[in-house]
Amino acid sequence: MDDPAIQSNALLRSLIQPGDTVFCVERPSATYNYVEVHVVKDSEVLAIGYYVSLVLGSTYDRRVKGMRMEKFYNDPSAQIVMELNKALFGGDNEPIRHRVL
Secondary structure: OOOHHHHHHHHHHHHOOOOOEEEEEEEEOOOEEEEEEEEEEOOEEEEOHHHHHHHHOOEEEOOOOEEEEEOOOOOHHHHHHHHHHHHHHOOOOOOOEEEEO
16 A cells, blocks of 8 residues: 555545545645645644645645646635545545634
8 A cells, every 4th residue: 555645535534534624725826726635634624634635736836835736716615525425435425624714
């Protein structure tokens, strides 16, 4: 199990269950929207954006600590969470919820 995407999928499945809420921070720039993704587990806030980007095949920008999303997404956080739900659970379940901070 050396594939980082497979390892990230397993990690995220241990942290997120269907119906859980992930928290997103959106930072628009001139060319992209950057989105930080967090989850609360055992009263700890965990930054999971890097692992989400590996699972979704998205670009993670370490300088801004966020996933880089094209500007054409009207709601980049909702798009990320919808794709994450499908990648982790197949989409046939109670959806992962999200809140934008």
